[in-house]
Structures are given as C-alpha cells and as structure tokens.
Amino acid sequence: MSMSAISSFDDVELGDELPTETPDVSMEQVTRFCHSAKHLFERFTDHDAARKEGFPGAIVPGIMSQGLLAAMIHKWAPGCNIMSIDTVFRGSLLVDSNITMTGAVTDTDDDEMTAELDLSIIAEDGRTGVIGTAKVQFLS
Amino acid sequence: MSQASSQPDLASIRQDWVGVEFDWATFEMKPDEMIAWAEACGEKDPRFIDQEHSDFQAHPGFTTHCMSGRVFPENFPQIGGGFGIDGGKRVEVHAPIRAGDTLTATTTIADIFDKTGRSGTMIFIVQRMEFRNDDSELVSTVDWKMIKRAE
Numbered sequence: 679m680s681m682s683a684i685s686s687f688d689d690v691e692l693g694d695e696l697p698t699e700t701p702d703v704s705m706e707q708v709t710r711f712c713h714s715a716k717h718l719f720e721r722f723t724d725h726d727a728a729r730k731e732g733f734p735g736a737i738v739p740g741i742m743s744q745g746l747l748a749a750m751i752h753k754w755a756p757g758c759n760i761m762s763i764d765t766v767f768r769g770s771l772l773v774d775s776n777i778t779m780t781g782a783v784t785d786t787d788d789d790e791m792t793a794e795l796d797l798s799i800i801a802e803d804g805r806t807g808v809i810g811t812a813k814v815q816f817l818s
Numbered sequence: 819m820s821q822a823s824s825q826p827d828l829a830s831i832r833q834d835w836v837g838v839e840f841d842w843a844t845f846e847m848k849p850d851e852m853i854a855w856a857e858a859c860g861e862k863d864p865r866f867i868d869q870e871h872s873d874f875q876a877h878p879g880f881t882t883h884c885m886s887g888r889v890f891p892e893n894f895p896q897i898g899g900g901f902g903i904d905g906g907k908r909v910e911v912h913a914p915i916r917a918g919d920t921l922t923a924t925t926t927i928a929d930i931f932d933k934t935g936r937s938g939t940m941i942f943i944v945q946r947m948e949f950r951n952d953d954s955e956l957v958s959t960v961d962w963k964m965i966k967r968a969e
Binding site: 699701702707708710711713714715716717740741742744745746748749750752753756757759760761762763764765766767808810 | 851854855856857858859860861862863866877878879882883904905906907908909910911963
C-alpha cells in the first residue's frame, strides 16, 4: 500500500491502494457545493425537505461525490491528469454523515504512463453509495 | 440481458434515436465558480483552486453541472415508468477548461439499452453532452445514465 503521495509514474504499482479519505460532507460544505454548481435543490440542503421527499435526510449530490473522488486522486498523485472518471450512484450518501472513500490501482500502461483506478464511497452505515473507475495520466 | 415482451422495441428505438442531436447551449467558465466547485470538493491542487497558477483549469467534473435545456429530444417515445433516476456520470477530459472560455455544448442520445436483474428489467438511456471551447476544441464529454424501470 502506498501511503505517501505519488510523484511519478514509477511510484505506481498495480494493486496500490489510495489512502482512505473521509471527506467533509457537512451541510455547510454541501451547500457551498450546491451554490457553486447552481444545484440548489432542497433534497441536498435541507434535511426536513429531503425527508418529505422520502429520503432519510439531505443527500450528497452525485456530481459532488464524483468531485470528492477526483480530489482524492489529486491528493494521492499531485500533478496527475484525470483523463476520465466514471461513477455509478448506487445509494444515497447522507449530508452530515461520515463517509469513506477508497481507491486502488487496477491496471497500468507503461507506454502511456497511465493508471486505471477502482473507486468507491462507503456510507456511514456500511452501504456502498458510489462505485467508479478513473484513468489517470502522469507526465513523468 | 433480456427484454420484457411488454416493452417497446428498444432495438427500433435505438436505431431511430441514438446519435440524434437535440440540444445546444453555451456556458461561461467563470474562475470564481471553478474555484468554489473545487474547494467544495476538498481539492488542494493549486491547478484547480489558484487562479494565478500557470495551469489554472476547471476541476475534471466541472461540466457535469452544465445542464442541457432538454432531457429528451422532441417526440422521443415514452420508455419505462416514471421520470427515471440518475444512474451516474462518466466524464472524459480531453483538454483543460480555462477560465474565460465559453463552452458550446451539444447534446445527443448516446445509447439506449436494458438490463435485467433481481429487481426486474431496467432501461438505461444515456445522454451525452460534448463541450467545445472558443477554438472549437473538444474539451469534455459527459455521459449521463438515466435509469427507468421497465413497465
């Protein structure tokens, strides 16, 4: 497992795990995101309103969860370029909860200096909220 | 993968609608919004949060919030039940998106297919938005998977 930041493609090994992250999905942070995304739906920013829609509480926007994963990748390998990121929303992630992001290297290409990653976000109750993949390229 | 007999002929719908371009829009890439997005995602890389950085650019998924004016083309057939749920997004980054760019987006139906699992048959409709910058360079492709339950 690589726990320090990756500085070049040579540091990347098949099977490496990205350091686990517990991102901030507080109401304040999610509301900031929603304003930046012009995604101002009450299901994201108001627990009571979300419950009226049938959710257990306000939920983290799917596009924010993808952004959280992208930030995790950049933290793992500063300077890498994300070529693609693909996320599947499997279940709700609740605002003001503790969620956990994980990632692992599933493939590498020495010629292109690229790595493919498996990604996931686990909800506080252990459910998988998001799964995904990404392809990143290194410049050196 | 299978198709319920009561469902519309997806093969025919695919043939008629996949590839059809149905919406066009422009989006201004404002630096304060690019930074706010990245910071709200917990981003620390200065390329995405420091406007003075020589390689300042939008976060990889920034275009996912640029919504098409229409969800479906005009006269698109009713497939499945309800409004559908957001099944996820795939973003392909072709080139950096710079502050001040005006992106032109075109929207197409990229795919239509079904899958059958324990909870029944679900229909997937993939809407694709392609974003080009002021130089007509393709910078981002976003595929949005809408999932509807087969009726």
